[in-house]
Amino acid sequence: MNDKLKELKEDFVWGPIVEVHEVGDYQIVEYNPQIFYRCSGTGKYDFDRTLFHPYINYNDTGHSYKSLDQALIGTIALKHDGLNSQAAYYFYKMIGIGD
Numbered sequence: 001m002n003d004k005l006k007e008l009k010e011d012f013v014w015g016p017i018v019e020v021h022e023v024g025d026y027q028i029v030e031y032n033p034q035i036f037y038r039c040s041g042t043g044k045y046d047f048d049r050t051l052f053h054p055y056i057n058y059n060d061t062g063h064s065y066k067s068l069d070q071a072l073i074g075t076i077a078l079k080h081d082g083l084n085s086q087a088a089y090y091f092y093k094m095i096g097i098g099d
Contacts, residue, residue: 004058014053014064015045021068025079026054028071047059069097 008027009017015031021044022028034041051064052071056079063078065071074099077088 008055008058012053015051016047018050021052023072025057026072026075027058028068028075029053029055030068067097 005020005022005027008029009020012029012031014029015033018030018032020027020029030050030052031047032047033049035044035046036042051066052068053064054061054071054075056075060074061078063074065074070088070093073091077085077091081087
């Protein structure tokens with residue numbers, strides 16, 4: 001494990017890490033999210049749910065997604081089209097994934 005990946009794992013605060021997926025410039029942390037009640041964290045984790053939080057070259061994107069597919073698509077759109085990109089949304093619609 002390289003030092004940047006080790007640091008990413010140590011600094012991750014969104015929940016217990018299940019696995020880190022690495023694809024080229026992308027690192028996607030699969031984790032169990034915290035349970036919230038009335039907009040406040042309870043300190044407990046939902047081990048029945050999994051979310052995916054991507055990084056680009058070990059830089060946090062500030063987003064989490066419901067599936068690995070959505071995380072990959074969203075991260076690619078973010079990297080190539082910027083923060084205000086709608087590319088991922090329309091791609092989800094084209095292939096029939098997402099909400």
